[in-house]
Each structure stands twice: as C-alpha cells, then as structure tokens.
Amino acid sequence: MNIFSLFFVSFLLSVVNAKTHTWYFQTxxxxxxxxxxxxxxxxxxxNSWPLPVxxxxKGDRVQLYLNNGLPDRNTSLHFHGLFQHGTxxxxxxxxxxxxxxAPNDTMLYNFTVEDQAGTYWYHSHTKTQYGDGMRAAFIIEDEKYPFDFDEEVVLTVSENYHKxxxxxMPSFLSRFNPTGAEPIPQNVLFNDSRNVTWNVEPNKTYFVRIINVGMFVSQYLFIEDHEFEVVEVDGVYVEKNTTQTLYITTAQRxxxxxxxxxxxxxxxxxxxxMDATMLDVQPPALVTNSTNFMVYNKDKDLPKEYTVDDYNELDDFYLTTLNKTELYDDxxxxITIDVVMDNLDNGVNYAFFNETTYTPPKVPTLATVLSAGDMAANEQIYGSNTHTFVLNYGDTIDIVLNNKxxxxxxxxLHGHTFQLIERHAEVGEKEDxxxxxxxxxxxWPKHPMMRDTVFVEPHAYMVMRFKADNPGVWFFHCHxxxxxxxxxxxxxVEAPDHIQKDSRQALTDNYKQVCKNVGVPSDGNAAANSDDFxxxxxxxxxxxxxxxxxxxxGIVALVFSAIAAVLGLIAISIYGMAEISNVEERVARDLDIDLTDESSSAVENVREPSEGAVSLK
Structure with a gap:
C-alpha cells in the first residue's frame, strides 16, 4: 500500500473536525x-474505482490533497457547480x-463551501480524462430541506467506451475524420455499471440525486409505472414539477x-x-436502451425491458426557482457567440465560437490577471486565441448563443448559475x-429557470443572463x-481589479510550485511575456x-483519393503484377494506416451481463 493510501485510511479511521474535511487522494x-x-x-x-462520493x-471547509500518481499524464480537479467565492x-x-x-506532484484544493447546498460533482478538467473514470458525486447536504423524504439515493449516469x-483521441482529432464525428460509445452506465438493482421499500419517498457524469450523450430516464417529482436542478431548488421522463445532458443534475x-x-x-440523435451513425449492434431494476420483492421476477412511444420529457425551461428569483434587469x-464546426488547414475538424477555436495560453489566465496590474482590464493581454471577455463587477451580462x-x-458556466430566458425550438438539419x-x-419569463448547465437545440439559439458578482476567471464551454x-x-475575466485586491485570491506557494514543476510560468501575459503585456x-x-x-x-474526397493513390502506387512498386489477396489491407498494415474510421465503424456486439447485478446506493 502506498503512502497516500495509508494517509487515506488513517483519516477515515480518525476523528476529525466535523466542519473540516481532509482527503488525500492519488490518481x-x-x-x-x-x-x-x-x-x-x-x-x-x-488504486480504487469508482471514485468515492x-x-x-454548507459552511464546511474542504482540504483535498491531490497527488498525481499517473506516470504519463498531467491531471487537475474541478468541483462542478461550486462558486469558489474568493478561491x-x-x-x-x-x-x-x-x-x-505533473506526475508525482501534489496540489492542495483548499476552500470553504459558503452558501450552496445540493447535488454537485467533481471531475478532472484535463483533456478528456474524466471520460476515463475520474469523476464522482460531490454532495452538499442542507440543514433543512424544503421537502420531505425518507431516504436519499445518489445515481450517476454516463456512457462507456471500450477504449x-x-x-x-488521435483518430477523432485527425484529418482522417474531417467531419468531426464523435466516437460512438458502446453502452450507457448506471452508477458505473449495468443491470443495476435498486431495492426499495413500499410507501416510502426517496430523494434521488441524479447526475450525468458522462462526456458525450444525453440520456432519457423513465421508470415503469412511476413518476419523478423534480425539486432541484444543478443545486437550485425549484417548485415541484412531476414528469414521467427526464432528459439529462452531460454535467446536469x-x-x-x-x-x-x-x-x-x-x-x-x-x-x-441514450439520445441516439446525437450520434453521427447508429451501428445496428448498439444497445441504446438500458434496463435496470426497481425491486420491491426479491422473490418476484425481474422486469423485462420497458419502452415508451413518446418520451414527452420535462422541459426544464419552464421550471421556476423556489425562491421566485425575478428576471434580472436589462x-x-x-456577448454574442455563434457555434460553428469547421476544418482548419491541417484538415482537422474544430469547434468555434465565432471564428475562434479556444487555444490555451502559455500562462493560466488567472495568473495573468494577478500579475498584470492595471493592464488586467485589457482583453488583448489574454491572447488572441483564448476568446477572453473582461466583465465589470456588478454588471448584468447576457450570453446570446446562436447554434449554427x-x-x-x-x-x-463556471462560478455562476444563470437565468435561461429564451431557448428556441430545434430547427431541421436542412433548414437554415x-x-x-x-x-x-x-x-421572457418573470421567474426564469436557473442552473449552471443548459443545452441549445440544433440550428437554434438560447439567451442566458447572469450577474457579474463573483470576481474570478470563469470558463464557459460545451460539456x-x-x-x-x-x-x-x-x-x-470578471472584475479583475477586485481579484487583485482580494487577499484570498493571491496565488499560494503550492500553486506556484505546481506551475514550476510542470514548467509553466505563473506570471506574464498569454505568451508568458512579463515585461510587455x-x-x-x-x-x-x-x-x-x-x-x-x-x-x-472536399477534404474527405481528397484524403481518401490520396490514400487510394498512395496505396495503389506502393502496391504496384512492392508487389508488381502478382495476384496477392487483400493487397490494400496488407499495404495499409505495413504503413500503419488505419483504413477504418473509429467514429463511424460498427461497434462490437454488446451483451447483457447475466449475473451479479449491482445495487443502487
């Protein structure tokens, strides 16, 4: 057992301050x-998975020491939905x-949960690492809930890839995938498993916290002859709303x-x-409908697959906050941004807001704010490819997002919940x-729905409104x-002058050492220039x-024409006119060329596990 495992066990067994939670984790x-x-x-x-809940x-302090035990990958940790006031x-x-x-390095995540309660989660924010399992629920318990229940249950849903x-990633971000077709998952998961058994008792009310911790597909959830009564979304209490079907996108709760x-x-x-409309291709072998079991009586047969003709899912746009927060002022x-997916000169398909595809700077943007002095209010210093906006403290901000x-x-949106004040219906693929x-x-609604993750429909738009009352550097991104x-x-970059004046925001010694150990400067502009910002x-x-x-x-045609030409020339030069079977495959193998497109090829046959159903806890 390594030192971090020993620390972890010792802290579980020791008596600690009820309001301070100290965890030692090693990836x-x-x-x-x-x-x-x-x-x-x-x-x-x-050395354990799934990760712990x-x-x-509310009001507790978190001290989480994250040591990177991965020998060949960097890592990081994001507490999804937490405001991080002053931290x-x-x-x-x-x-x-x-x-x-960096590998073998440790960062301390040290913050206080000031004024939030509800259902959240934590995950790596390094590349697609959380899609490989580095994610779990983060629950902030309330002292008094505005509804009654007998028992609480945590349920995560996600998709699973066999790779x-x-x-x-190499085959996804590749000139050989010029349309940007996403890899197709093999299955959907319930609490990181399948065919899950949830043992229930009659005449009880269960409070179920549902989190989509996946990295791609949305999911429809429904229970045979039962209903969901929605009371919370993304940590925001809402007026009760009953539905038979939930539609939950990645990162929503x-x-x-x-x-x-x-x-x-x-x-x-x-x-x-699984919302199969999100897949470019749906292979015939793909099982999109996953059956789990709500068990009242262990002596009775487990139920068969259940289907519905019409999902008729809840539209979260019409949910109302329990405290009846009114529409913010004009x-x-x-900020108006257009979503476009297009190719650049290397043939790879990228995603753009307007004409910019986010490209990370050489210095963390927060470190630039704290080292820039009076220049921190100048958007230019944050880089021409980071698409950075500077916001004034206390302003009301609209994000208008046109999905082309x-x-x-x-x-x-990190650091905030926002009001969704308009969302246009889906527009057909063949329409403008x-x-x-x-x-x-x-x-616009008088009391808009509020949450931190919302979806935009195809070829449509949405308008989000929030108050710039939380100084910090906040990411807004597709999840x-x-x-x-x-x-x-x-x-x-929200209220950079307030960030600089708040002593809590000063970079810790541990922060600076983490940067030094990975070879990244902790001051300077986006180009790491600290002399001339x-x-x-x-x-x-x-x-x-x-x-x-x-x-x-055109790129597809060009790529495959080039492949065909190269293979043809090599085949002729190497094999002459001999009759050799499977010549293209042989030459491709010799050149280490993959003739199949990972994102659109049929998946292997999946099967239902026959035994060992996992209990929902």
Missing part, C-alpha cells in the same frame, strides 16, 4: 469492466485557473422525489436510453439556422468533452484557415 490507473463486456484501464483514486455541509484558483480547469499537476479516450407503491407484488424497470453587456451546428450542445433577433423574440477538445470555449509574440495560436473553397466533404 492511479485501475483495470475495470464497467459494462461487463470488456475490461479497460480507468483513472481511479488510491464526497459529502460536506478562484481552486476551480480546476488547467491553463484557465491553474497549472496542470480509453486517450486511445480514441436533477434532485427528484420518487414515491413507491404500497404493494410488493411486482418489480419495475428503471430505464436509461443587460449592461451582451446541426447537433445539440450542453453549455456550462434561426439566429437570435433582439427586436423579435419570445416573451461534451470531445467538443471542448475541439475548442468550444470562451473565458470570462501587450507583446504576444510566441503565443499559442490555432491552425491556419483552409484555403478558400475547401469543405469537409
């Missing part, structure tokens, strides 16, 4: 078989608020009450169905995108991690634009 590779079909390598803590109470450097996204944690995201029946003469199916500043893409996207028109829009890796993000020479920039007239379809 380690673990072999696991989440769907019962194929073993793979995941990222765990202290962390619980605190922006603990927010987690690398090169935004912190430096990556690691590290293995999938729902708190629901589920009331059990008085009879124990039957068991029921708890279904999770905006002081409006044919896919659905869930967007998350409908863009926001400030002079012709739907009436489909494939799309974040393609660059679908902007950065909000307006000199961005040497900054990281995106690839050059394609020559005029090139399209993704």
């Amino acid at each position: 380690t590779y673990v072999n696991a078989n989440p769907d019962g079909c194929k073993e793979k390598q995941v990222v765990g803590f202290n 962390l619980r605190v109470k 922006n450097q603990m927010d987690g996204p690398e090169m935004v608020t912190q430096c990556p944690i 690691t995201t590290f293995e999938l 729902y708190g629901v009450l589920i009331k059990t029946k008085n009879s124990t003469d039957k068991n029921y199916a708890f279904m999770a169905n 905006p002081d500043h409006t 893409d044919t896919g659905k996207h869930p967007f998350h 995108p409908v863009l926001y028109d400030p002079s012709n829009h739907a009436p 489909i991690d494939w799309h974040l890796e393609q660059g679908l993000a902007i950065v909000l 307006l000199n961005l020479k040497g900054e990281n920039v995106q690839e050059k634009n394609l020559p005029a007239g090139f399209t993704a379809r």
Whole structure:
C-alpha cells in the first residue's frame, strides 16, 4: 500500500473536525469492466474505482490533497457547480485557473463551501480524462430541506467506451475524420455499471440525486409505472414539477422525489436510453436502451425491458426557482457567440465560437490577471486565441448563443448559475439556422429557470443572463468533452481589479510550485511575456484557415483519393503484377494506416451481463 493510501485510511479511521474535511487522494490507473463486456484501464483514486462520493455541509471547509500518481499524464480537479467565492484558483480547469499537476506532484484544493447546498460533482478538467473514470458525486447536504423524504439515493449516469479516450483521441482529432464525428460509445452506465438493482421499500419517498457524469450523450430516464417529482436542478431548488421522463445532458443534475407503491407484488424497470440523435451513425449492434431494476420483492421476477412511444420529457425551461428569483434587469453587456464546426488547414475538424477555436495560453489566465496590474482590464493581454471577455463587477451580462451546428450542445458556466430566458425550438438539419433577433423574440419569463448547465437545440439559439458578482476567471464551454477538445470555449475575466485586491485570491506557494514543476510560468501575459503585456509574440495560436473553397466533404474526397493513390502506387512498386489477396489491407498494415474510421465503424456486439447485478446506493 502506498503512502497516500495509508494517509487515506488513517483519516477515515480518525476523528476529525466535523466542519473540516481532509482527503488525500492519488490518481492511479485501475483495470475495470464497467459494462461487463470488456475490461479497460480507468483513472481511479488510491488504486480504487469508482471514485468515492464526497459529502460536506454548507459552511464546511474542504482540504483535498491531490497527488498525481499517473506516470504519463498531467491531471487537475474541478468541483462542478461550486462558486469558489474568493478561491478562484481552486476551480480546476488547467491553463484557465491553474497549472496542470505533473506526475508525482501534489496540489492542495483548499476552500470553504459558503452558501450552496445540493447535488454537485467533481471531475478532472484535463483533456478528456474524466471520460476515463475520474469523476464522482460531490454532495452538499442542507440543514433543512424544503421537502420531505425518507431516504436519499445518489445515481450517476454516463456512457462507456471500450477504449480509453486517450486511445480514441488521435483518430477523432485527425484529418482522417474531417467531419468531426464523435466516437460512438458502446453502452450507457448506471452508477458505473449495468443491470443495476435498486431495492426499495413500499410507501416510502426517496430523494434521488441524479447526475450525468458522462462526456458525450444525453440520456432519457423513465421508470415503469412511476413518476419523478423534480425539486432541484444543478443545486437550485425549484417548485415541484412531476414528469414521467427526464432528459439529462452531460454535467446536469436533477434532485427528484420518487414515491413507491404500497404493494410488493411486482418489480419495475428503471430505464436509461441514450439520445441516439446525437450520434453521427447508429451501428445496428448498439444497445441504446438500458434496463435496470426497481425491486420491491426479491422473490418476484425481474422486469423485462420497458419502452415508451413518446418520451414527452420535462422541459426544464419552464421550471421556476423556489425562491421566485425575478428576471434580472436589462443587460449592461451582451456577448454574442455563434457555434460553428469547421476544418482548419491541417484538415482537422474544430469547434468555434465565432471564428475562434479556444487555444490555451502559455500562462493560466488567472495568473495573468494577478500579475498584470492595471493592464488586467485589457482583453488583448489574454491572447488572441483564448476568446477572453473582461466583465465589470456588478454588471448584468447576457450570453446570446446562436447554434449554427446541426447537433445539440450542453453549455456550462463556471462560478455562476444563470437565468435561461429564451431557448428556441430545434430547427431541421436542412433548414437554415434561426439566429437570435433582439427586436423579435419570445416573451421572457418573470421567474426564469436557473442552473449552471443548459443545452441549445440544433440550428437554434438560447439567451442566458447572469450577474457579474463573483470576481474570478470563469470558463464557459460545451460539456461534451470531445467538443471542448475541439475548442468550444470562451473565458470570462470578471472584475479583475477586485481579484487583485482580494487577499484570498493571491496565488499560494503550492500553486506556484505546481506551475514550476510542470514548467509553466505563473506570471506574464498569454505568451508568458512579463515585461510587455501587450507583446504576444510566441503565443499559442490555432491552425491556419483552409484555403478558400475547401469543405469537409472536399477534404474527405481528397484524403481518401490520396490514400487510394498512395496505396495503389506502393502496391504496384512492392508487389508488381502478382495476384496477392487483400493487397490494400496488407499495404495499409505495413504503413500503419488505419483504413477504418473509429467514429463511424460498427461497434462490437454488446451483451447483457447475466449475473451479479449491482445495487443502487
């Protein structure tokens, strides 16, 4: 057992201050078989996976020491949905608020949960690492809930790939995938497993905290002959709303009450169905509808698969906050951004807000704020490819997001909840995108729904409103991690003068040492220039634009024409005119060329595990 495992065990066994939670975790590779079909390598803590559910109470302090035990990867940690008032450097996204944690290095995440309660989660914010298992629930318990229940249950949903995201990434961000088709998952998971059994008792009310910890697909959730009574979304209490189906995108959370029946003469199916419309291709072998079991009586048969003709899911737009927060005043500043997926000169498909695909700076943006002095209010110093906006303290901000893409996207704002004041309905793929028109829009609600992660429909738009009352550097990005890796993000530098004046925001010695150990400066502009903050020479920039007239379809034709030509020439030169079977495959193998597109090829046959159903806890 390593030293961090010993520390972890000793702290679990010791009596600690009830309001201070100290955890020692080391990231380690673990072999696991989440769907019962194929073993793979995941990222765990202290040689264990899944990661533990962390619980605190409002007002508690967190001291989490994260040691990177991965020999070949950096890491980081984000507490999703937490405001981090005055502790922006603990927010987690690398090169935004912190430096990556190098192998064998340790970072202390030290903050107080001041004024939040509800359902949250924590995950790596390094590349697509949380898609390989580095994620779990983070629960902030309330002293008094505004609803009654008998028992609490935590449920995570996600998708599962039989390869690691590290293995999938080269073929995803590749000129051989010019349309940007996302890798297709093999299964969906319930609490990191499948065919899960939830043993319930009659005449009870269960408070179920549901979190989509996946990195790609949304899911429909429904229970045979039962209903969900929604009472919380993303840590915000809402007026009760009853529905038979929940639609939950990646990173969203729902708190629901589920009331059990008085009879124990039957068991029921708890279904999770992948939103297959998000897949570019749906292989025939892919099982999208996953069956889990709500068990009243262990002596009765387990239920069969349950399907519905029409999901008729809850539209979260119409939820109302329990405290009836009114629509904020008209905006002081409006940020208008258009979602576009397109190719650059290297043939790779990228994601853009307007014409910028997010490219990380050479210094974390928060470190730039703290070292820039009076220049911190100048957006230019944060880099030409980080798409950074400087906001004034106390202003009301509108983010108008026009989705010119044919896919659905869930967007998350760090450090805030926002009001969703308009969301246009889906527009067909063959129709032109409908863009926001400030002079012709739907009436805005008096009491808008508020949460930190919302989705925009294909070819449509949405408008989000929030108050810039939390000084810090906050990431706004698509929470489909494939799309974040393609660059679908902007950065909000909120009240930089307030950040500099707040002594709590000063970079800790540990922070600076983490930067030093990974070889990243902790001061200077986006180009790591600390002498002239307006000199961005040497900054990281995106690839050059394609020559005029090139399209993704043209790139596909060009790529495969080139492959065919190369293979043909090599085949002739090497094998002459001999009759050799499978010559293309042989030559491709010799050249280490993959003729199959990982993202669109049919997945292997998946099967239902026959025994060993996992209990829902």
